[in-house]
Amino acid sequence: MTTAGQIKQTIQEDKQQQLLYKNPQFVAENINEDVVVVDGYYSTIVVVNKKGEYRYKYPDSSKSSHSIDGCFGIACDNTGCILVSDWGYNKIHQIDMDGRFIQFILTQHEVQYPRGLSIDNKGQLWLFNNDGKEVTIYKYRSS
Template sequence: MSLNGQIKQTIQYNKQNEPLFSNPQLVTENINGDICVVDDYSAVVVVDKGGQFRFKYPESGKSTHTIDDCYGIVCDKLGYILISDYRNNRIHQIDSDGKFVQFVLTEQHGIRYPRGLSIDDKGQLWVCNNDSFEVRVYKYRS
């Protein structure tokens, strides 16, 4: 949307005029200008800045990783996408092409029902930990 309230772009359908999202919840932009959308709390759909579909994570039937209630997404300065996985008590890290890299944090790190995520200019990862009603700060990148 422009500063005067004019809609600049709507992202809704792929090239085949099929809906890209079933229930979009959260949105962020990565370093490449891609738009990363949490859809129906269970997947991330990424489109390029022109609105063209790039990938979905996890990809149905092709990934061993699942997301069970995502309430947080953030992109770092290297192009990685971090996704909170609320019911599985972990933070996924995927690359800018949708490939799983690692679980950045898990229950062994004190993560219980993670929700909101943020990365500050010092490279610290902020996690809203719903189980303990607190915000925790982790060293992520320097």
């Protein structure tokens, strides 16, 4: 929407007129202007390019053995990586801009029930932790 309230773009369907999203929850944009959406009752990340064309889903069962059990937050860093909070498995997934799993940057030993997250301009990761009862700040540097 512009400041005058005019819609600039609607992203809803792929080229075959299939709905891209079942139940969109959160949205972010990465450095190459991809639109990153948490979808499907908090269990799937759907990424489209700036034209609204489908790029990929994460996790993709044909390419990865990882799954998400409740994503309540996403953030994109300055290298194009996407961070995904995984509430049920107590982890933060780091995936590259093409949807490939890189690593878990925090696991159940460091976080409990991670929710919303953000990366500030100092490279720090802000995380609602312990089921949203506290904010924890971590030093974050992507490779």
